[in-house]
Amino acid sequence: MENILSWFTLKSVPGIGNHLCKRIINRFKSPEAVFGASFDELTKIEGVSGRLATAILKHKAPDQVKEEIDLISEKGFGIVTMTDPDYPPLLLEIPDPPPFLYVSGILERSSRNIAVVGSRNATDYGVSMTKILCVDLASYDITVVSGMARGIDTAAHEGALIGKGRTIAVLGSGLERIYPAQNRDLFKMISENGAVISELSLMAEPDGFNFPARNRIISGISIGTVVVEATKRSGSLITAKLAADQNREVFAVPGSIQSFKSTGTHTLIKQGAKLVENAKDIIDELSHFLKPEIRTDKLRKKGACPSGICLSPDEEQVLNALEPYPVHVDKLARKIRIEPGKLLGILLKLELKDLVQQSPGKLFSLGSETKDNHYNNDYPRAPGSFLTDNSGKNPK
Numbered sequence: 001m002e003n004i005l006s007w008f009t010l011k012s013v014p015g016i017g018n019h020l021c022k023r024i025i026n027r028f029k030s031p032e033a034v035f036g037a038s039f040d041e042l043t044k045i046e047g048v049s050g051r052l053a054t055a056i057l058k059h060k061a062p063d064q065v066k067e068e069i070d071l072i073s074e075k076g077f078g079i080v081t082m083t084d085p086d087y088p089p090l091l092l093e094i095p096d097p098p099p100f101l102y103v104s105g106i107l108e109r110s111s112r113n114i115a116v117v118g119s120r121n122a123t124d125y126g127v128s129m130t131k132i133l134c135v136d137l138a139s140y141d142i143t144v145v146s147g148m149a150r151g152i153d154t155a156a157h158e159g160a161l162i163g164k165g166r167t168i169a170v171l172g173s174g175l176e177r178i179y180p181a182q183n184r185d186l187f188k189m190i191s192e193n194g195a196v197i198s199e200l201s202l203m204a205e206p207d208g209f210n211f212p213a214r215n216r217i218i219s220g221i222s223i224g225t226v227v228v229e230a231t232k233r234s235g236s237l238i239t240a241k242l243a244a245d246q247n248r249e250v251f252a253v254p255g256s257i258q259s260f261k262s263t264g265t266h267t268l269i270k271q272g273a274k275l276v277e278n279a280k281d282i283i284d285e286l287s288h289f290l291k292p293e294i295r296t297d298k299l300r301k302k303g304a305c306p307s308g309i310c311l312s313p314d315e316e317q318v319l320n321a322l323e324p325y326p327v328h329v330d331k332l333a334r335k336i337r338i339e340p341g342k343l344l345g346i347l348l349k350l351e352l353k354d355l356v357q358q359s360p361g362k363l364f365s366l367g368s369e370t371k372d373n374h375y376n377n378d379y380p381r382a383p384g385s386f387l388t389d390n391s392g393k394n395p396k
Contacts, residue, residue: 004069004079006031007100009061016056018096020047025082025099035059071202077175078103085109088221094246097220098199102175104187105195108143112290113168114282115145115222115243117215117236118152118229123261126152126229128358129253131159131348133226136279138165140290143194145170145222147214148183152228152236157190162345166194168221172214173206174198215239216246223289224249226276230264237264240273249285251276314338318346319355319366326363 010016010031016024027045028034034042034056042053072079080086081100086109091097101107116134118126134144134156144160146153148169160167169190173179175198178187190196199217200210215238219225225243227250230236240250252273255262269275274285283290311319321336329347333340347364350356357367 003032004072004081004100005061005065006035007079007081008065008069009059010034010056011099012062012065013052013056013059015052018098021099022082022095022097023047030083068201071176072102075176075202077202078107080107088113090223091217091220094216094220096216098217101197101199102202103195103197104175105191105193107168107195107197108166110143111223112141113143113145113222114286115218115225115239116152116156116228117146117218117225117239118156118227118265119231119234119236119261120149120151120153121261122151122155122229123255123259124358124360124362125255125259126261127155128348128351130155130228131162132352133228133253133276133279134159134165134167135163135348135352137282138163140279140283141165142279142283142290143168145218147172147211147218148179148186148190148196150180150182154183154186156228157186159348161189161193162348168194169196170214170218170221171196171198171200171206172211174200174202174204176202177205179206211235212238216242219243219246219248222248224251224282224286226251226253226282227265227268227273228253229255229261230268231260232263232267234264237268240268249274251282251285253277314342314346315350318343319350322356322364322366326359326365329362329364332364 011021024034024045025031028037039050039053039057042048042056043050079100080103082092082097086107087101088107089109090111090113114137116130118130122130130152137144138160143166144156145168146156148154148157148171157167157169167190169187171179175196178184187196198204204210212235215235219239219242222243225240225248227236227240243250250268250273252265252268253276254269255265257266274281276282317336318332321332329340329343333343347356347358351358351367354367356364358364
């Protein structure tokens, strides 16, 4: 590993921002070479004045830098610099990449990253669509990138994890200041199945001005950005604009024309963002970057099991308890005595197999594949029904 102290020292020089740091490193290749350069060599770089060159040559690492490095080691985090082989290659293409990233987990060198962002105050539709989309992206061996905020971000990470894929969370705070606090468990799961990263010092608070800068990293490490749900003033539109400015593809998932939560995504579509209904829409659009090869270890092939659809024991239990009419997830959880969080994961997998469909309000019913043949031998029924509808029609 390179000398981390020299990177922190260079970054702490007053007057050196990310743009200029990239230019300096491109010229000298390492911070050690920068501090070993002559005054004349430094001033040949665009943006390095005589005063700044003198400051660089005289600069010593502040005590806080050494304390920060000790804390990184104590907490078991890592640092990946822009000359490290594991630094995200796409991030190097933006004008102002962070000189280094704080990392919890493993940051693999890959360009198969797609950002999925949206509203913090997401609707049930937005959360459901996000999870379905990200489970499917995981099956294409895509790493899902998001910001670990409430709503769509959280759903994106959870979908990737449900799909047994990798995911990267980019924080607008330090790794020791998890935000929101309710996502501490998610932080741990992402670290074990991908990486949580930040350009900010470990104790940096989640101040509002940090998030627009954070968004450039989300879009910068990704070949495309998908906005699932956004109002006209949503911060996720900033991420979409940054992606466009970085010459990356922008996608948007449409919502109801009556929902103000989708006004931002509809505006993006009007402005030229690609309309997305499923993961294949994204893969097809990015086929020049990606090979659309499904991970066969993550998806079951029809014909491998009786009836052409493989089900786990948990999936069979849930399917047997469902009716053609919608029932709330909490009621279903009580019926089969299963924890609601686990049940939602099982229902999502069944939904991806077209065996279950979700309605607004966390209501679930049998999907199109099972409504007509639910009572055959492939899916033996438990006796009795726990939801009736006297009209005989599917409730709306």
